[in-house]
Amino acid sequence: MRAADPVEGTVAAVDFHLGHILASGQVFRWGRDVDGWWKGIACGTAFHLRQEGDRVFYRASADRVATCAGEMAVPEFLRWYLRIDEAPGVRVPGGDRYLRRARDLLRGFRFVRQEPFECVISYILSVQAHMTLTKRRINFLARTLGREIELMGERYWTFPAPDALACLNGRDFRRHRFGWRSERVATAARYVADTLKGAPAPVGLERWREVADGLRALPGTGVGLKVGKCIDLFSLERLDAVPVDTWVLKLAREWYGVVGSDAAVCAWAEARGGKWAGYVNEYLFVYYRELNGPSLYDRAISFCASGEPSAELPFEQV
DNA sequence: GGCCAGGCGCGAC
DNA sequence: GTCGCGCATGGC
Numbered sequence: 297m298r299a300a301d302p303v304e305g306t307v308a309a310v311d312f313h314l315g316h317i318l319a320s321g322q323v324f325r326w327g328r329d330v331d332g333w334w335k336g337i338a339c340g341t342a343f344h345l346r347q348e349g350d351r352v353f354y355r356a357s358a359d360r361v362a363t364c365a366g367e368m369a370v371p372e373f374l375r376w377y378l379r380i381d382e383a384p385g386v387r388v389p390g391g392d393r394y395l396r397r398a399r400d401l402l403r404g405f406r407f408v409r410q411e412p413f414e415c416v417i418s419y420i421l422s423v424q425a426h427m428t429l430t431k432r433r434i435n436f437l438a439r440t441l442g443r444e445i446e447l448m449g450e451r452y453w454t455f456p457a458p459d460a461l462a463c464l465n466g467r468d469f470r471r472h473r474f475g476w477r478s479e480r481v482a483t484a485a486r487y488v489a490d491t492l493k494g495a496p497a498p499v500g501l502e503r504w505r506e507v508a509d510g511l512r513a514l515p516g517t518g519v520g521l522k523v524g525k526c527i528d529l530f531s532l533e534r535l536d537a538v539p540v541d542t543w544v545l546k547l548a549r550e551w552y553g554v555v556g557s558d559a560a561v562c563a564w565a566e567a568r569g570g571k572w573a574g575y576v577n578e579y580l581f582v583y584y585r586e587l588n589g590p591s592l593y594d595r596a597i598s599f600c601a602s603g604e605p606s607a608e609l610p611f612e613q614v
Numbered sequence: 615g616g617c618c619a620g621g622c623g624c625g626a627c
Numbered sequence: 628g629t630c631g632c633g634c635a636t637g638g639c
Contacts, residue, residue, distance in 0.1 A: 424634085473635080475635030475636050476634045557630090
């Protein structure tokens with residue numbers, strides 16, 4: 297049987313930089329292929345995306361996409377998912393040369409609207425693990441428990457629903473080398489599945505906020521300050537949230553002379569950045585890492601150079 | 615082969 | 628409330 301033809305088209309995207317958005321590390325299930333397309337899966341649909349000037353070209357595995365904000369046609373979905381028409385209004389305080397350079401470096405960046413459940417599990421898994429390992433674990437869950445989708449001769453897998461993931465217990469995850477995250481992932485998935493049992497689809501943003509706040513309040517879910525802020529920022533429309541990790545701790549100290557606990561630095565950054573604190577922090581985070589750690593595009597470039605299937609790829613050739 | 619990775623949870627203070 | 632340590636695994 298022949299696979300369905302992809303849905304193709306373009307959307308206008310001004311002051312927008314697809315590569316910054318998908319290479320920044322906020323998403324785990326996108327990769328850049330040797331053919332130049334960004335390939336990934338979002339909200340149960342597989343996509344190929346490529347930007348030329350002020351247009352984003354797309355191929356999609358379906359013409360309509362189900363989200364927590366309702367069902368959308370693909371062009372509408374992409375504008376929503378990638379926040380194409382929502383350029384942030386970050387203003388640089390006079391004299392802050394770090395933020396000015398950081399913002400210039402990341403011009404066109406947006407926070408993607410991630411699916412809440414996938415975001416919750418992904419960031420629980422990201423704790424004290426390298427990006428490649430986290431991606432591998434997420435892809436393992438999708439391939440084991442998700443639904444298979446084909447797009448132009450490539451196989452993709454959707455992220456499993458809460459009740460599917462909740463079928464596994466801590467021992468199951470441990471057997472698959474998830475380490476001490478095993479019990480936490482199982483506990484979190486079980487809580488989400490139980491809390492949303494029988495809830496009519498789609499589960500909306502307000503309900504997801506309640507679920508996420510419940511996870512934060514429940515011990516043993518792996519959702520602490522940092523992971524909770526990632527969930528807020530990446531999937532719950534709380535663009536004023538600042539996740540504080542080791543890099544943010546370092547840049548706060550070195551560039552702004554702010555020293556303290558994670559919670560103290562978080563409070564400082566959120567007060568300073570106001571409604572755009574998440575963007576301010578992301579600019580500084582990426583810029584600081586560009587200077588002191590792995591570059592934004594290292595992974596994408598190394599993948600392009602290899603031409604081999606890798607853990608970075610969200611898909612397999614059929 | 616040691617150090618650390620986009621921290622969290624728990625027990626001592 | 629805050630500080631320190633252990634936690635499992637794999638990259639570098």
